[in-house]
Amino acid sequence: MTWLTYRQHRQQALFGASAVALIAVFLLVTGLHMSSAFHAGLSRCLAVRGHGNCGDLEGAFESRFGTLRQLVPFFMGLPLLAGLFWGAPLVARELEQGTHRLVWTQGIGRLRWLSAKLVALVGLTLALAVAYAALITWWIGPLNNSTGDRFQPGVFDQQGVVPVAYALFAVALGIAAGTVLGRTMPAMAVTLVGFVGLRLIVAGLVRRHFVSAVTMKYVPVPGADVTHPGAWVFSQRTYNGFGRLVSPFDVASTCPPNTHPTTAALDRCVRAHGFLNVDVIEPAHRFWLFQGIEGGLYAGLAVALLALTVWWVRRRLA
Amino acid sequence: MSAIDAENLGRRYGSHWALRGCSLQIPTGRVVGLVGPNGAGKTTLLHLAVGLLDPSEGRIATLGSDPRRHREVLERVGFVAQDTPLYPTFTVADTLTLGRRLNRNWDDVAARERLGALDIPLGRRVANLSGGQRAQVSLALALAKRPQLLLLDEPVASLDPLARREFLQSLMDAVAESGITVVLSSHLIADLERTCDFLVLLRQAEVRLADDIETILARHRLLIGPRRHGTGSGIARIVRESHTDKQSTLVVEVDGPIADPAWSVNEIDLEELVLAYLGETVRGSAPAVVPLQRVEAGV
Numbered sequence: 001m002t003w004l005t006y007r008q009h010r011q012q013a014l015f016g017a018s019a020v021a022l023i024a025v026f027l028l029v030t031g032l033h034m035s036s037a038f039h040a041g042l043s044r045c046l047a048v049r050g051h052g053n054c055g056d057l058e059g060a061f062e063s064r065f066g067t068l069r070q071l072v073p074f075f076m077g078l079p080l081l082a083g084l085f086w087g088a089p090l091v092a093r094e095l096e097q098g099t100h101r102l103v104w105t106q107g108i109g110r111l112r113w114l115s116a117k118l119v120a121l122v123g124l125t126l127a128l129a130v131a132y133a134a135l136i137t138w139w140i141g142p143l144n145n146s147t148g149d150r151f152q153p154g155v156f157d158q159q160g161v162v163p164v165a166y167a168l169f170a171v172a173l174g175i176a177a178g179t180v181l182g183r184t185m186p187a188m189a190v191t192l193v194g195f196v197g198l199r200l201i202v203a204g205l206v207r208r209h210f211v212s213a214v215t216m217k218y219v220p221v222p223g224a225d226v227t228h229p230g231a232w233v234f235s236q237r238t239y240n241g242f243g244r245l246v247s248p249f250d251v252a253s254t255c256p257p258n259t260h261p262t263t264a265a266l267d268r269c270v271r272a273h274g275f276l277n278v279d280v281i282e283p284a285h286r287f288w289l290f291q292g293i294e295g296g297l298y299a300g301l302a303v304a305l306l307a308l309t310v311w312w313v314r315r316r317l318a
Numbered sequence: 319m320s321a322i323d324a325e326n327l328g329r330r331y332g333s334h335w336a337l338r339g340c341s342l343q344i345p346t347g348r349v350v351g352l353v354g355p356n357g358a359g360k361t362t363l364l365h366l367a368v369g370l371l372d373p374s375e376g377r378i379a380t381l382g383s384d385p386r387r388h389r390e391v392l393e394r395v396g397f398v399a400q401d402t403p404l405y406p407t408f409t410v411a412d413t414l415t416l417g418r419r420l421n422r423n424w425d426d427v428a429a430r431e432r433l434g435a436l437d438i439p440l441g442r443r444v445a446n447l448s449g450g451q452r453a454q455v456s457l458a459l460a461l462a463k464r465p466q467l468l469l470l471d472e473p474v475a476s477l478d479p480l481a482r483r484e485f486l487q488s489l490m491d492a493v494a495e496s497g498i499t500v501v502l503s504s505h506l507i508a509d510l511e512r513t514c515d516f517l518v519l520l521r522q523a524e525v526r527l528a529d530d531i532e533t534i535l536a537r538h539r540l541l542i543g544p545r546r547h548g549t550g551s552g553i554a555r556i557v558r559e560s561h562t563d564k565q566s567t568l569v570v571e572v573d574g575p576i577a578d579p580a581w582s583v584n585e586i587d588l589e590e591l592v593l594a595y596l597g598e599t600v601r602g603s604a605p606a607v608v609p610l611q612r613v614e615a616g617v
Contacts, residue, residue, distance in 0.1 A: 003419050007412060008405065098403035102456075105368045105397040106420035107463075109389050318372045318386070 001108060001116040009117075012086055013124055020128045023078075024135055031139035034065050038142035046145065050229065061146050069143060072158055075136065079167040080195050082125055087174020088187040090117055091309070095182040100317075114313050118306060121171060129167035136163065151232035151287055153203045160291040165298035170195050172302035172309075179309045179317075198301075202294065208234065210293045213280050219270055220277045221263075222252040230284030241274025251275050319382045321346045321467050321499040322367050326376035329362050336362040338523045340376070344501065344516070346466075349493060351510030351531075352503035353592055354520035360503040361400060363520065364471050367501075368397045381467055393422060396460030400471040402453045406445035410438060410455055417459045429462035436488070450481030454488060461492050468493075468500045474509060486513055507589045517588070519595050526595050531588060538591055539576065540584040541568040552576040558594040569594035 042061050045054040091114075094100040104110045137159040144150040150159065157163075173194050178187035213234055218226070220238060225248070240246045255269035282290070320343040327340040337359035344350055352360050365371040366378050369385030369392060377384065383391040404413055410433060418424045433440065438451050447455065453473055460468055470489075474482040490513055493500055501518075504510055510517070517534055519527035527534060538557070545566045554573035559566060569586065576583050586594075 001420070004416055007408065007416075011407075097406070098399060098401060099405055101365075101370060101397075101399035102403050102405075102459075103416075103420070104370060105392055105395070105399075106417065107390075107393040107422055108420050318370070 001112055002120075004103070005116050005120045009086075009090075009120065012089075016082065016086060016124070017128065019081075020132055023132070027135050027139045030068060031135075034068070034139070034142050037061060037064065038146065042146060043142075050227075058146060061142075065143065065146075072154055075158055075163075076154075076199075078132070079129070079163065079170040080192065082129075082167050083170030083174040083191045083195055084188050086121055086125065087171040088178045088191050089184045090121055090175050090178060091313070092178030092182060092184040092187045095179075095317075096184060110313055110317075111310070114310060118175070118309070121175070122168065122306070125167050125171045126164065129164040133159070133161065133163040149230070151230060151282060151284065151290070153207070156207075156232075156287075156290070157199075157203060160288070161295040162291055162298070165295040165302070166195075166199070168302040169198075169298040169305075172305035176305040176309045176312075179312050202297070207290065207294060208232075208282070210290055211282070211286060213282055216277075216279045216281065218277050218279075219267065220248065220251050220275055222255055222266060222270065223257045226277065226279070228279065228281050228284070230287065232282040232286075232290075234280040234282075236277070236279045239276045239278065246275075319346065320344055320379075321348075321350075321381060322501070323379045323382075324363075324366075324376065325378075327363075327366060327373055327378050328375040329359075329366060329371055330374040335374075335523050337366070337520075340525050342518065342525055342528050344499070344518070344528075346499045347497060348499055348516040349490075349514045350499070350501040350516040350518060351514035352501055352518045352520065353505065353507060353510060353596075354503075355505060355596055358520040359523045360520055361471055364397070364469050364501070364503060367469060368392060368395060393463065394466045396463050396465035396468040398453075398456045398460050398468075398470040398473050401476065402456035402473060404444045404452060404455060404459075406443070408444050409441055410444065410447070411440040413444060413455060413459060414440070414462070417462055421463050423464050425462045425464055429458045432458045432461070432488070436484075448481070450477050450484060453477060453481070453485050457485065457488060457492075461496075464496075466498055468498050470500070470502045472503055472505070474504065474506070482509065489513065507592045511588045517592075519592060521596060535586065535588065535591065537571055538586050539570055539572050540586045540590065541570055541576065541581040542566070542584065543578075543581040546580075550576070550578040552578075557591075558597055 038061065042054060042057045045057050091100075094103070100110070103113050140150075140155075140159050144155070144159075149155060157166075170191065174187060174191040177190040177194070178184060181187050181190065220226075238246050238248050238251060240250070251270060251273075254273055254275075255266055257266060260266040260269055322342065322344040324340050324342040327342075328338040329336050330338075336357075340359075340363065352363065354360050362371065366373055367380050367385065369380075369389055372386055381391050381394055385391055385395075405416075408416070414426060414429050414433075417429070418426055430440065433455065436451070436454050438447070438454060444452065444455065457470075457473070460470075473489075474485050477485060486509060489500070489502075492498075502510065502514065515531055517527060517529065517531050518525065541553075543566060545561055545564055552572050552574045553568075553570045553576065555571040557569040557571060559568045561567075568581075569591065
């Protein structure tokens with residue numbers, strides 16, 4: 001059965017592996033370049049002074065490598081390609097060509113036939129996705145660190161464990177849709193809509209509710225903005241003594257730092273006017289917790305879809 | 319042991335019965351023709367026999383075992399599905415490797431010799447084979463398992479007359495060598511007449527006939543005479559009747575000599591008989607058959 005699976009899918013596998021290898025070469029070349037540029041000075045400056053305070057170095061790094069961020073949407077599509085061109089045809093093409101009737105009436109059962117296919121494809125996907133995820137996580141590191149921002153939608157999705165989970169989900173969705181629908185093209189359509197739809201819904205609406213956000217209330221200090229490096233910031237608002245929303249500049253114009261010589265005097269002014277900052281954030285240290293939850297969600301769905309495939313082949317196609 | 323033993327076998331798709339109430343014993347060592355119009359349940363019956371489908375009711379045993387629960391029986395069954403499915407990107411040699419790797423009993427030498435004798439190049443891709451060659455590769459694949467039972471679902475339906483004849487010839491040669499039981503479905507009666515000695519006739523999801531062809535032919539007669547209803551001793555059942563103004567033609571099942579001298583009694587050939595059964599007057603399907611029912615009740 002291993003031979004059959006290999007003989008049947010070797011071209012697809014070779015094509016997919018070459019595509020990933022090409023991407024890996026590109027990531028290695030640009031990544032090494034970016035990493036050496038980052039460690040040449042910017043990283044030390046950021047470590048000492050923090051984000052936003054290394055003006056020229058940050059600007060220079062961004063102008064050299066910032067455009068690489070535009071590749072992100074392309075990388076987001078990679079798992080989808082696996083689902084469309086590996087997952088969807090896996091069972092559907094057999095059902096279309098009627099070759100399942102040939103294989104299922106030989107000396108091995110349909111369950112062994114299916115498990116050989118699933119193990120091969122899921123295993124290959126897992127191996128390539130893990131390699132890719134490790135590489136992209138290393139690659140994207142300097143881009144994360146130059147802005148201190150890896151929690152935002154679109155950046156979060158490109159690193160850590162979630163790319164692996166997306167790839168497994170996309171492939172499982174393709175396999176299950178192909179098995180249930182019995183035709184490759186409709187299965188590809190379902191995979192496309194299902195994958196993109198779920199990704200948008202989870203990233204846009206669901207992810208922020210994985211763990212409830214932290215609300216931080218503190219008295220603002222004019223001229224010294226509080227930043228949350230690496231956090232996912234939902235809102236940063238300033239209220240006056242009447243509970244009305246005001247601009248941060250109102251604080252500085254009401255209590256100008258240059259007319260209040262000491263920090264204590266400035267603080268007294270701000271407190272006297274009742275200014276209060278309210279920030280709603282997911283703290284930076286929750287990055288891996290969120291990665292785990294989102295990864296688990298997609299991996300769990302992948303397992304459920306594979307279980308559906310097995311059930312369908314055993315029961316519904318009989 | 320029967321090659322196939324079905325008892326009240328039925329298979330339903332939603333509310334539509336593709337096969338129903340099928341009780342059937344196919345003895346071993348026979349070449350069985352499975353006939354019926356499209357949609358009569360031939361494919362469903364064969365798929366039930368090789369465990370591609372589960373019965374909705376009743377049971378089926380293939381070579382004595384339930385093919386869904388004891389699927390090792392399939393190692394002794396060769397099956398050629400409709401349209402002879404093969405992997406189009408595989409070469410003929412790859413296709414044989416597939417058979418060798420998926421079956422414990424595998425006669426690679428015989429398969430290669432068989433294809434060699436037919437001038438089918440082993441290195442050619444299946445997609446580039448003619449329909450006849452594809453069918454031959456499928457047959458070689460099924461026979462290389464050294465099966466006790468060979469089931470073929472419309473193997474010649476899409477072949478031109480020459481390829482059809484060659485295919486049936488290879489099939490008959492293989493059967494003569496090995497003595498295996500063959501079930502061959504077709505809607506072309508002429509193909510079956512030359513090859514089969516046992517007939518199973520399906521119509522509207524039910525088995526109408528299942529017997530030795532000689533026995534079947536001996537039991538039926540074609541009666542031609544002046545216009546009248548078929549009554550009288552010797553006529554057990556009317557299969558089909560047609561009337562002109564003056565003359566009646568009946569296909570009947572007999573249970574003795576035909577007493578009424580007005581009938582001219584003729585032997586019937588297989589094709590006519592099968593056509594009569596396929597166009598069989600079905601109870602209640604049209605007003606014209608009402609008198610027939612009375613006749614039947616009187617016998």
